[in-house]
Amino acid sequence: MRALLAGGGTAGHTSPLLATAAVLRDEGVEVTCLGTPRGLEVTLIPEAGYPLELVPPVPLPRRPGRAMAAVPARLRAAVKATREVVERIDPDVIVGFGGYVSVPAYLVARRTGIPLVVHEGNAVPGIANKLGARFTQHVATSFPGTDLRHGEYVGLPIRRQISGLDRAAARAEGRAHFGLAADAPTLLVTGGSQGARRINHAVAAAAPDLADAGVQVLHAAGRPEEVDVSTRPGGPAYVVASYIDRIDLAYAAADLVVCRAGANTVTEVAAVGLPAAFVPLPIGNGEQAHNAHPVVQAGGALLIDDEAFTASWVDQVVVPLVCDPHRLATMSAAASDLVPRDADEQLARMILDAADRR
Incomplete structure (x- = not known):
């Protein structure tokens, strides 16, 4: 055939x-x-x-x-x-x-x-x-x-490497793969294969707040020049990459992801039970916000408009969330059974x- x-x-x-x-x-x-x-x-x-x-x-x-x-x-x-x-x-x-x-x-x-x-x-x-x-x-x-x-x-x-992923079992491998600490709260940031300027700038500007809370960051920026971050000696890591080939290990390493709401991203993070803050692309026919709605309505993710996604929002919403294991576990359970x-x-x-x- x-x-x-x-x-x-x-x-x-x-x-x-x-x-x-x-x-x-x-x-x-x-x-x-x-x-x-x-x-x-x-x-x-x-x-x-x-x-x-x-x-x-x-x-x-x-x-x-x-x-x-x-x-x-x-x-x-x-x-x-x-x-x-x-x-x-x-x-x-x-x-x-x-x-x-x-x-x-x-x-x-x-x-x-x-x-x-x-x-x-x-x-x-x-x-x-x-x-x-x-x-x-x-x-x-x-x-x-x-x-x-x-x-x-x-x-x-x-992909099968995503659909068959056990995040808890692969967490140690994922964090070691990216040079992250084994026991620190971990935020994954990605704007897709081309990056997202709004996400890059807002999270980079909030880097001091994330560091103060002991949060380490894995940031797939697409355009690394948009992420100007200086880490402190002895402080949590802030790893910047243009693109992440082993996204399965990135999902395993993370406690929370900040990302766009393309259909592929929404489906993958929900399938593996990774709590998310979705920032839909503000162009097109609004499909990204619609993609995110089932996961958001089930309690597995947050939804924030692109123009409202600022360093202040990261400090006030993302930082407390990524440092709250109980709430993250609740969101993970809500998301993981939503998509086939x-x-x-x-x-x-x-x-x-x-x-x-x-």
Whole structure:
């Protein structure tokens, strides 16, 4: 069996694609991925050992204008390139995870009659997947209540190193890996693969307050130059990295995480029971705040608007929380049972079932 998986641009599309691809590969499926030259998939997919086919990107503007007028020509070129890939690979099923590259894949699937599966990563569906859901009954969502035609809630596929993580058992290894003290309250800070200026500046400015409370920090800054922190001799560590490859060990090391609320991040921290302070990205259609709501409503996380996330808020809210083991344990328990850890297997089963109907 052969499957063509389309998705890329950001980790939000690429990570669930790779998690699902791993299950399909274990089932003996020959997986090929479809992406564009602009996204993270150019690096991440080949590193994971999957062949990657590239087609021209087709950005979908949210407002009328010159960019909107260019869409038809760009889309025709992308559909033509995708059709050539499909004719060469002859997949039994096409799977789309949203983003620019999914639109031509959906159109080619419709025109060729190849079974199509759509996976929506966010609580609020994007334009591409709203289109794809019109062409198939095989539609999976990451969050309950997502308003998408034919949507079936299966959860968001996450990497096995995350879904199988025992934070308590791996805590000592995680802290040793990053050079952190074994017994100090530990805050993980991340703004995603590209970093987040607001989060970087606010937490860095609050570094003296964190140090006064004995809190050590592991900060994945994306842009380390935005985090100017001087540690005190003998004081708690403040470790700054551009990017953390072993995010599983970072989750294990942390007592609390400050982060954006992308679907992948929300699902991962909830799955491993890591209490969170979510700072949703203040652009787009508000999907990040919607992603965070189930965890926040269950008591597993806090939600703070981007403009309200300041050094003062870190001092007044984050510092007392990361130093409160009882409250953290309560939040961890509230989050850990919210999201399915086997979404990769559930989505793979949907894909295999769709292919069998060809």
